[in-house]
Amino acid sequence: MTDSLRIIPLGGVGEIGKNMMAIEQGNDIVVVDAGLMFPDEEMLGIDLVIPDISYLKSKKDKVRAILLTHAHEDHMGALPYVLRDFLHVPVYGTKLTLGLMRTKLREHRLDQKVDAREITPGTPFQIGPFECDSYAVCHSIPDAVGLTIETAYGTVVHSGDWKFDHTPVDGRQTDFARLSAIAAKGVLLLMSDSTRAEVAGYTPSERHVGELFDTIMARAQGRVITTTFASNISRIKQIIEIAAVWGRRTAIVGRSMDNYTRTARELGFFNLPEGALIHPKEIDKVPDGELCIITTGSQGEPTSALSRMALGDHRHVQVKEGDTVVMSATPIPGNEELVSRTVDNLFKLGAEVIYDPGVRPHVSGHASQEELKLLLNILRPKYFVPIHGEYRMLVRHARLSIDLGVAPDNAFVITNGDVLEISDRGAKIGEKVASGVVYVDGLGVGDVSQSVMRDRWSIGSDGIFLVVITIDRQTGQVVAGPDIVTKGFVPEEDAADIVDRTRQKILDGLADTQSGEHLAEVATIRDTIHDTVTSYLYERTKRRPMVLPVIMQV
């Protein structure tokens, strides 16, 4: 075990979200990122999904550090839950990443307890046996980095989330010189972001967004209301600056966007001209043609500011004819319908909405195929592991790497829980470790299991049908009930007849059971009721509500 380097994805490999990668060598483990995932619609009632870290818990004393590549939720959002077990482990990140991490940890009262250590690209730091460093990358949040980790077997490069942007709006380019220096020493393993491995060509520069906004602001007569990701601090800054050029002052509306920009401002990442920003309360005092509003809700989230505006239900902003609403974001797969609903509602209020894929001012923060190729060509790694993507994206990215010269046997498509073992003798897939999803619901972490989810889905689909009966312990006679309570099955006004007939069926069924010499056992009564009711209801309605018999004994 100790004579190899072990690469163990615990999240984000074979899926989008909850990114987490463990790198293990002998008695030392470093963890890159600790992200969350938002639940899909099948996960009824779930708030968040985080990686299963039981593998790390089983090797608690070996974990030396958590390194953060940037401050997005899918890279940092699981930290408050992971730190419950790993508060003794230092967390490394750049200035803004740590600032935003503290804001997040404050809600969990962990911001004072975490051992946060700031890193600067180009300044190496030591973690156990690993000499580590970071390099600047462009992404849709400032101060993002890729990581290098010197191991006993060679240099491992973890790309983080990245794109090449030759004209970034914050002037901070992906650091080609540093990449070349890394390449010069030889790269053992590259792990690289596959989010857009299916997309041909180059991802356009963030500057392109500015050009589109410039045209929009020039044309709009009334207010410009725009929505984007709350964490896209460079985008928000850019919009405010362009608005100012066109004589518009900007209000930021939405709690999460307020949080991000406030932290960014405190840390010097969000410097704006005097008077460019106004408070949302002042919106009504500014003439329409001199106003810009930036708000949350780019994914159509039902409780977001924009969704509420679109329903005419927002405290500060009433959308009206003459407003231009700009969707400066792409719907994340799965959110298309929510976004469309918001756009429809805005149209109904008479607003002009700029949302068409070809027209809306938005570019991705992830590298497309030509950029992925360029990185592979600069670094020329011996081994390649595509990360951050669903399975098909990983396959596409692995094929690209083979086209670019990685030996076909050295490109590994692995998924969460797989272990890639690299030694001087080569690389191979080892035995799997525990991995998977942990559901966060309310206060609880991991206390909603698959079986609970199945129950929720089952009762959610056909409702519940409850039969309560009280029997005499001695005689086995029914002394009260059957009482029936049903929810989510048929409307109350229609239920009366079904309930009456079911009650009779139960009594008939029990009479049969009790007709022998012996008193029926409670379990038998329960089964009889369950089967009688289930089959009667299915016959009558072709539905299968969850039937729950409760037997009380007095």
Next chain:
Amino acid sequence: MTDSLRIIPLGGVGEIGKNMMAIEQGNDIVVVDAGLMFPDEEMLGIDLVIPDISYLKSKKDKVRAILLTHAHEDHMGALPYVLRDFLHVPVYGTKLTLGLMRTKLREHRLDQKVDAREITPGTPFQIGPFECDSYAVCHSIPDAVGLTIETAYGTVVHSGDWKFDHTPVDGRQTDFARLSAIAAKGVLLLMSDSTRAEVAGYTPSERHVGELFDTIMARAQGRVITTTFASNISRIKQIIEIAAVWGRRTAIVGRSMDNYTRTARELGFFNLPEGALIHPKEIDKVPDGELCIITTGSQGEPTSALSRMALGDHRHVQVKEGDTVVMSATPIPGNEELVSRTVDNLFKLGAEVIYDPGVRPHVSGHASQEELKLLLNILRPKYFVPIHGEYRMLVRHARLSIDLGVAPDNAFVITNGDVLEISDRGAKIGEKVASGVVYVDGLGVGDVSQSVMRDRWSIGSDGIFLVVITIDRQTGQVVAGPDIVTKGFVPEEDAADIVDRTRQKILDGLADTQSGEHLAEVATIRDTIHDTVTSYLYERTKRRPMVLPVIMQV
């Protein structure tokens, strides 16, 4: 009321799906289409959604006919339910449309009872006071038509679903000559398909799909497995013919596709070269390079043939390395994730999958902006109503019509239940009529109400927590229980402690209630239990399961 023509959309206007339009003049109503919609994920346990036809029921004696434009589910799928009240009304459609309708009605034992009347494009037919006719249109199912209805106020044109395809694979073009003849007499009102009103340019010809399949078949070494919509009979026929050119014989796998193609063959719409088709049972007898499989599952539907193949769970087809799987369809909005899951699973089995938007052989059956403009320009209607689309699409289509010369006051964006009244004095929006959704679940139509859906969502999200207690009618003392049953809340192993403490809280709460002189009423006991339990569970878990107290008296 009788001195106007009333246009009343009952479905499909302001949404995609369940298309249905009523056209009313004096004592006569004709209905165009009776479609269904598939439920979205929020509609737990619902099988189908159909239009609310209470308006038609309230004027039952006035309904003269149902006209079908084509045999897609979103235009014809509600017919079995609508006919329950309107079996006395004749249904008009072209040969294939009626053939597929009969297949559908057979499942509901209505195929012998329906009064079906075949129409032929260019041969007028009379319905009450309306002279009607149809004209051929290109769409993704053969034998589709648009309709003309001569009213007392002028000609109404209903486009159905359509595109202009100058090189359709079945040789049946949209009939320009007929459109020009209609235009020559003047068009009072055009209602036109808005599905792709957001898309610039022209929709490519179905022939383009053939060219792409030709390349795929030429390159593939192993089997070609392709999926498309079961109703896309021309597409299926085209694939079989191209496969035959490349020496491949084709098996059709999937019940619904089998049904569609069988009916089409019986009616002469699906003539194939001898030996081109084989039975799915023969798949294993044909060498891989000589085999083509066409199957259902283009939307990733979990029970479809392709989804089962992708999970290695299909009776006749095991996907393997060397197979080329072709997605000859676009994911319908909302299905993206299901389709991606299928593609991922196919990659895991080692298949090559052709699914990229730029590469997959698929074209839409709906007209894009330039085609919409061309139809408007040919027909030059006085009034325009965009149909078949979500609100923003209707707005976009209405704007196009205004660009093309329709007077801005004569382009009406209306939605389900709105009434457009046209008379010699002009057109205006009248009083709304009843409209909306009816849920079909199991055997029942309309017996799942909004309140049932809310209950399902609520218990589905946080589970259910049931408290059963038996009290003595005379003394008010608890004689059994509280018993607690909980589902979908927390796993059983974690529930023990919560259940114990909740039980104690209930007994404490009841003790307080009973401490006075009077026995508490059942309603009071129920409320006490409900409130005690709800607040305790929320405090402890931050969740709100549905709490159901059941009080038994003995």
